[in-house]
Amino acid sequence: MRKLVGACFLAVLLIGGASVIYAMSSNGGSNVAATEKESILNGSAATVGKTEITKAELYEAMLRKDGGQTLQEMVIRTFAHEQATAKHLVVGTDELKATMDKVRNSFPSEKEFQSYLLDNGIGEVEFRDQIRMQLEIEKLFSDQLQVGDEQIRQFYELNEASFHHPEQVRVSHILVKTKEKAEELRKELGRGAVFAELAKQFSADVSTRENGGDLGFISAGQSDPAIEKAALGLKVGAYSEPVQTANGYHLVLVTDKLSATTETEEQAKARIAELLKQQKLNELVPAWLAEFTSSGEVRVHIPNPNPNPNPKQSEATNAVSAQ
Numbered sequence: 001m002r003k004l005v006g007a008c009f010l011a012v013l014l015i016g017g018a019s020v021i022y023a024m025s026s027n028g029g030s031n032v033a034a035t036e037k038e039s040i041l042n043g044s045a046a047t048v049g050k051t052e053i054t055k056a057e058l059y060e061a062m063l064r065k066d067g068g069q070t071l072q073e074m075v076i077r078t079f080a081h082e083q084a085t086a087k088h089l090v091v092g093t094d095e096l097k098a099t100m101d102k103v104r105n106s107f108p109s110e111k112e113f114q115s116y117l118l119d120n121g122i123g124e125v126e127f128r129d130q131i132r133m134q135l136e137i138e139k140l141f142s143d144q145l146q147v148g149d150e151q152i153r154q155f156y157e158l159n160e161a162s163f164h165h166p167e168q169v170r171v172s173h174i175l176v177k178t179k180e181k182a183e184e185l186r187k188e189l190g191r192g193a194v195f196a197e198l199a200k201q202f203s204a205d206v207s208t209r210e211n212g213g214d215l216g217f218i219s220a221g222q223s224d225p226a227i228e229k230a231a232l233g234l235k236v237g238a239y240s241e242p243v244q245t246a247n248g249y250h251l252v253l254v255t256d257k258l259s260a261t262t263e264t265e266e267q268a269k270a271r272i273a274e275l276l277k278q279q280k281l282n283e284l285v286p287a288w289l290a291e292f293t294s295s296g297e298v299r300v301h302i303p304n305p306n307p308n309p310n311p312k313q314s315e316a317t318n319a320v321s322a323q
Helices: 011-015 017-025 034-041 055-086 093-105 110-119 124-140 149-158 179-190 195-202 225-232 265-294 311-321
Strands: 044-048 051-054 168-176 214-218 243-245 248-258
Touching: 044 055, 051 055, 055 124, 093 124, 110 214, 124 265, 149 265, 168 179, 168 195, 168 225, 179 195, 179 248, 214 225, 214 248, 225 243, 225 248
Parallel strands: none
Antiparallel strands: 044 051, 168 214, 168 248, 243 248
């Protein structure tokens, strides 16, 4: 990765916050009146043959699946916004957009960013709300988030290997079932056909064909060895002979190359400072949440339906920090 960090989500909020909220503010969840619940959830969600799936059953299933995670995020987001508003700390439209773009651009491609959102059930609105929450929390703790040059220097020296970046190539491909079809398309390219157009028309890779077969940047060890070998041996603008993998036959086109480099401390300074700031936040926020929940300002009226955080969500939250 050429980017050490992007503007990242607060991992501690999404992983550890629920346990704090439930441990310190739950009243057991047994006091919700049955009649109130029935009035909210009365009716059918779906009919399967002669069987009704009620809204109450749907609610319970959704609550067990993601309820604790969703509720903790809503509680933390609301508290952060109230605290920021009380102190007249405002996240401006331009600031919000710039930070969202920074996170988006920390991924190698828009496709990978969208895949991250999709894989983890995060919509664009939720993404925006999480970034707004982070910015509000950063403003609340701004006095405690100063990072000095000596801290940056120590981090760089301890993690120097992280700043060595191997050669990368940006690759597009066309995937077909047979070698004969790959050779036919290669001849079309030789007669002046546009690679991206052939990918859209013929590629069996549905995830990339609408983008002209673009796979983004790859380096050694990140893709199929046969594709890597072909791509790393091509010049920019050149395309390969048919390459066989377990999925079929590929035509590989190299559209860009990045030489192996080593970032200097000065070049990495801003990203290191961002990472160290995030680490400080992840140390400060749990105590802040514990104080908030123990004060009685938040009362959770349902038991924690999923006390163990979803491993996939926990991994996903940290993934952004690693970009």
